[in-house]
Amino acid sequence: MSFLNDILPDTAEAFGKMRDSIFEGGTLDRKSKELIAVASSVLMRCQFCVDVHSQRAIAYGASKKEIAEAVAVAMFIAAGSQIGWTNIYGKNVYDSIFEEKEPEKPGETKGCCCGE
Template identity: 75%
Template sequence: MPFMDEILPDTAEAFGKLRDSIFAGGELDRKTKELIAIASSVLMRCQYCVDVHSQRAVAHGANKKEIAEAIAIAMFIAGGSQLGWTNIYGENVYDIIFKEKKSGEPGEEKPESDKGCCCGK
């Protein structure tokens, strides 16, 4: 982070110390920490981080299958998270969408809450 070193050297130093303290010692070995970092990097969509942490994981004994499994775990969490984030109405929005309509209920009326939808429709 050359620009941080130049413009905010104290911040750059603090970030480096945070990294060093997280990846040094502790209950998890370095390989495991790097595999967690790979999965986290996938979720954050940081290609650079995935690359760096994959190289570091290999340097600490990880193999390609372990790295692939870390990536697969991130994919699973990303996919599954789409099922649980939708509780804005006090009820899961997917449950609202897919529940059986009782006879006499309006079919295709948009709820009042849709008027401010981010998609503009």
């Protein structure tokens, strides 16, 4: 985060304080927090974060199997979210896709769902 340190030092300092307040102390032990960070990093698709938090988890006693299980939990949440996110309109979008309706003719709609 050197660019933030140079350009926005107050922001960089605040980020560091947030990290310290989350990872130091509290009810969860550091290994558990790092395993949560590994799973979260997978979901955020941050390879750097996965590497850093995996190494920290190992330093705090996590095994390779525990890291693999954290990644598996993230995979499960990612897969399940692809079904659950579709309920935004009061009914499941998949039900809408498969309900009986007149097929659209090519060229009747433009672009994506916004009709542009």
